[in-house]
Amino acid sequence: MTTVxxxxxxxxxxxxxxxxxxxxxxxxVSLPRRPEVAEVVAALAxxxxxxxxxxxAEDRTxxxxxxxxxxxxxxxxxxxALKLAHDDHLLLFSSQAGG
Amino acid sequence: MFGYNGKALVxxxxxRDAWWEPLAEDVLRRFIGGDGLGAYLLHKHCPPGADxxxxxxxxxxxxxxxxxxxxxxxxxFAVVTKSPLTGFIGDSLSSSFLANELKKAGCDALVIKGRAxxxxxxxxxxxxxxxxxxxDLLGKSTSETxxxxxxxxxxxxxxxxxxxxxxxxxRFASISNDGGRHAGRTxxxxxxxxxxxxxxxxxxxxxxxxxxxxxxxxxxxxxxRRSLGPATEKYRMLGTVANMSVFNRLGTxxxxxxxxxxxxxxxxVSGEEFVKSHKVKTAHCANCTIGCTHIMATNDDGGxxxxxxxxxxxxxxxxxxxxxxxxxxxxxxxxxxxxxxxxISSGGTVAWxxxxxxxxxxxxxDTGGVELRFGDDxxxxxxxxxxxxxxxxxxxxxxxxxxxxxxxGQGSGDWAxxxxxxxxxxxxxxxxxxxxxxxxxxxxxxxHNRSSAYEADFSSRVxxxxxxxxxxxxxxxxxxxxxxxDSLIWCKFLRKAFDDFYGESAHIYERITGMSMTAGELxxxxxxxxxxxxxxxxxxxxxxxxxxxxxxxxxxxxxxGIAQGIGLSQSDLDMMIAGYYRARGWTEDGLVPDSKIESxxxxxxxxxxxxx
Numbered sequence: 001m002t003t004v005x006x007x008x009x010x011x012x013x014x015x016x017x018x019x020x021x022x023x024x025x026x027x028x029v030s031l032p033r034r035p036e037v038a039e040v041v042a043a044l045a046x047x048x049x050x051x052x053x054x055x056x057a058e059d060r061t062x063x064x065x066x067x068x069x070x071x072x073x074x075x076x077x078x079x080x081a082l083k084l085a086h087d088d089h090l091l092l093f094s095s096q097a098g099g
Numbered sequence: 100m101f102g103y104n105g106k107a108l109v110x111x112x113x114x115r116d117a118w119w120e121p122l123a124e125d126v127l128r129r130f131i132g133g134d135g136l137g138a139y140l141l142h143k144h145c146p147p148g149a150d151x152x153x154x155x156x157x158x159x160x161x162x163x164x165x166x167x168x169x170x171x172x173x174x175x176f177a178v179v180t181k182s183p184l185t186g187f188i189g190d191s192l193s194s195s196f197l198a199n200e201l202k203k204a205g206c207d208a209l210v211i212k213g214r215a216x217x218x219x220x221x222x223x224x225x226x227x228x229x230x231x232x233x234x235d236l237l238g239k240s241t242s243e244t245x246x247x248x249x250x251x252x253x254x255x256x257x258x259x260x261x262x263x264x265x266x267x268x269x270r271f272a273s274i275s276n277d278g279g280r281h282a283g284r285t286x287x288x289x290x291x292x293x294x295x296x297x298x299x300x301x302x303x304x305x306x307x308x309x310x311x312x313x314x315x316x317x318x319x320x321x322x323x324r325r326s327l328g329p330a331t332e333k334y335r336m337l338g339t340v341a342n343m344s345v346f347n348r349l350g351t352x353x354x355x356x357x358x359x360x361x362x363x364x365x366x367x368v369s370g371e372e373f374v375k376s377h378k379v380k381t382a383h384c385a386n387c388t389i390g391c392t393h394i395m396a397t398n399d400d401g402g403x404x405x406x407x408x409x410x411x412x413x414x415x416x417x418x419x420x421x422x423x424x425x426x427x428x429x430x431x432x433x434x435x436x437x438x439x440x441x442x443i444s445s446g447g448t449v450a451w452x453x454x455x456x457x458x459x460x461x462x463x464x465d466t467g468g469v470e471l472r473f474g475d476d477x478x479x480x481x482x483x484x485x486x487x488x489x490x491x492x493x494x495x496x497x498x499x500x501x502x503x504x505x506x507x508g509q510g511s512g513d514w515a516x517x518x519x520x521x522x523x524x525x526x527x528x529x530x531x532x533x534x535x536x537x538x539x540x541x542x543x544x545x546x547h548n549r550s551s552a553y554e555a556d557f558s559s560r561v562x563x564x565x566x567x568x569x570x571x572x573x574x575x576x577x578x579x580x581x582x583x584x585d586s587l588i589w590c591k592f593l594r595k596a597f598d599d600f601y602g603e604s605a606h607i608y609e610r611i612t613g614m615s616m617t618a619g620e621l622x623x624x625x626x627x628x629x630x631x632x633x634x635x636x637x638x639x640x641x642x643x644x645x646x647x648x649x650x651x652x653x654x655x656x657x658x659x660g661i662a663q664g665i666g667l668s669q670s671d672l673d674m675m676i677a678g679y680y681r682a683r684g685w686t687e688d689g690l691v692p693d694s695k696i697e698s699x700x701x702x703x704x705x706x707x708x709x710x711x
Contacts, residue, residue, distance in 0.1 A: 076559040
C-alpha cells in the first residue's frame with residue numbers, strides 16, 4: 001500500500017472466479033482511508049470492468065451475493081465502512097466454501 | 100400417494116428372499132427421504148450392537164420425494180448403514196441416475212440384509228429381484244464393473260458397485276455409480292463387500308406421479324434459471340477445488356497431516372491451475388444443470404490419466420501428504436476412485452503413516468521398502484496400492500488411522516487426524532472455530548457436510564479465530580439445514596439459489612407429494628432427524644468423550660500462515676460443545692431427554708429389532 005494524501009493504494013488479491021475472470025492474480029485500487037464497501041466495489045469495477053456481471057453486480061456498488069471481501073486474511077467485510085491502515089490488503093473470493 | 104411409492108423393498112441375501120414393507124404417509128412426512136428416512140430405517144432394521152460386518156447390519160439405499168421430479172439436482176440417493184469405520188451411523192450421499200431407477204422400480208428405499216453365499220450381483224427390475232452370480236466380476240475396478248454389469252443387463256440399467264477395496268474389506272471403501280460418483284465416507288463399500296455383494300443393477304419403468312405437475316414445471320424452470328446464476332458460478336467455473344488457494348491464504352489448508360495450515364505448493368494444485376492446465380471437460384450429475392464436475396487430465400510424460408477432481412480429493416492426496424504435483428494428485432485420486440476408496444480417508448490414513456515414518460514408528464521393514472516421506476508421490480501410490488490390496492503395510496492402513504494407531508501405539512493416536520474414526524476433511528479446525536465444533540459433534544465423525552459450520556466462519560457473522568458460546572446454536576442450525584437438504588435431497592451447491600430455503604422447499608414438497616408442509620414443519624423435521632441420528636449413536640454406545648477433536652488440534656498451536664499462533668484448547672472446545680448441547684435441549688452429557696423424544700414425535704422410531 002502506498003499513501004497519497006487521504007487516498008491510499010490497496011492491493012486486492014483475487015481468487016477463483018474473480019481471478020479467472022480478471023485474468024490476473026491481483027489488482028491495485030485507490031481508496032480513501034475509511035471507504036464504504038460500495039466505494040471499494042466501485043473502485044474494483046473501474047480497475048477491472050470484466051468483473052462486472054460475474055463478481056460485481058451491474059450497479060457497480062455491490063458484490064454479487066456469491067462473493068465476499070476479506071481484510072488481511074482475517075476479518076470478513078460486512079456492511080458499512082472499512083478502516084484501512086498501512087499495508088492492509090483485501091482478498092476477493094467466493095463466499096461459498098463448501099466442497 | 101404422490102411423490103413416493105409408499106414402500107421399501109427388503110432383500111435378504113442369506114435366504115434370497117425379498118419382500119415389500121409399507122412406509123406410512125406419517126413416516127414419510129416426518130422423515131422426508133434420503134438421510135432422514137435412512138436413519139429411520141436403520142433404527143428399524145439394525146439390531147442394537149450389531150457388528151457392522153455381520154449379516155445383521157443393513158445396507159440401505161434411500162431415494163427421496165424429489166427423485167423423479169426432474170427438478171435440478173434432484174437425482175440423488177443416500178446410503179445408510181452402521182459404519183465399520185466409526186461404529187455409529189454411516190450415511191453417505193451420491194448423485195446418481197440409480198436413484199431415478201430405484202424409484203421407478205417401486206422403491207422409496209432398498210434395504211439389503213444378510214450375506215450372500217458367493218459373489219453376487221443383485222438385480223432389481225420393476226420390483227422383481229434376481230440374485231446373479233458375480234464371480235467373474237471379482238477384482239474388477241469400479242468402472243470395469245459398471246461397464247461389465249451394464250453389458251449383461253437390459254439397456255437403461257443403472258449400477259452401483261464396489262471395487263477391489265470393497266471386496267477386500269478396506270474399512271473406508273466406497274460405493275461407486277454413474278461412472279465415478281461415490282458414496283464414499285464412513286465405509287459403505289466395506290459393508291457391501293462383507294455381504295458378498297459386488298454390484299446392484301436397477302431398472303424401472305413406472306414413474307411416480309406428482310400432485311401438481313403444472314406447478315412443478317414452473318418451479319423447475321425457475322430453479323434451473325437460478326442454478327445457472329451467480330450462486331453457483333464458483334462450482335461451474337472451477338468446481339470445489341476452487342477452495343485450495345483461498346484456504347491456503349486464510350491458513351485453513353491442512354498440510355502434512357495437519358502439522359501446518361499452509362502449503363508452499365498450493366498454487367500448483369489450486370483450482371485455478373487445474374482449470375488452466377488440466378481441465379478437459381465439464382460433467383453434470385444426474386438431473387443437474389449446474390455442472391460442477393470438472394474432468395482433469397495429466398499433462399506430463401507419464402501415462403495419461405483423467406478423472407473428476409474435487410477439493411477434498413485434491414487436498415487429501417495433495418497438501419495433506421505433501422504432494423504439489425497436480426499430475427500425481429490426479430493419478431492418486433483416479434486410483435482411489437477405481438479401487439473404490441474414500442479419498443479423504445485414504446489421504447488421511449497415509450498422512451498418519453507418513454508421520455509415523457518420520458518419527459521412526461514405522462520403518463522400511465514395515466512398509467515393504469517404501470521410504471514413506473511427505474512429498475513422495477511414488478510412495479503415496481505404492482501405499483495406496485497396498486491398501487487396496489490389503490497387502491503388507493496396506494493391511495494395517497486399510498482399517499483407517501484410528502485403528503492403525505491403536506496397533507502401532509506409542510502415542511501415534513495423537514496425530515491420527517480423525518473424529519469417531521472418520522478422517523478429517525480439508526478444513527483446519529484451529530483457524531475455523533465454528534467448523535471445529537461441527538467436526539467434533541457430528542454424528543458421522545469428522546464431516547464438513549453434515550453441519551456446513553464453515554459457512555459462519557467464512558462470513559462476517561463470527562470471528563473464525565476465536566470461540567464464543569453462540570457457536571453451538573449456529574452449528575445446530577447448520578446441521579438442521581444440512582439434514583433437510585440431505586433428506587429432500589437437494590444438492591448443497593444449490594443452497595444459495597433459494598431466497599427462503601425452508602419456505603420454498605416446503606412449497607415444492609407440497610406440490611410433489613400433495614401432503615401439507617410448512618417451513619416450520621420442515622425445519623422441525625431437520626431437528627427431528629438429527630436427534631434420531633444421535634439416538635442411534637447413543638444406542639450403539641456413544642458417550643460424551645466421543646465428541647472431541649484429535650489431540651494435535653487441542654495441544655498444538657498453528658505455526659505458520661495467517662493464523663500462526665492460534666490454537667484451540669480443550670476448555671474452549673468444551674465450552675462450545677456445552678453450548679451446542681444446550682441449544683439442542685440435550686443434557687449436559689449430550690444425551691437426548693425423554694421430553695425431547697416426545698416433543699419430536701420420535702418414540703416409535705427408536706423401537707429396535709432384536710439381534711438375530
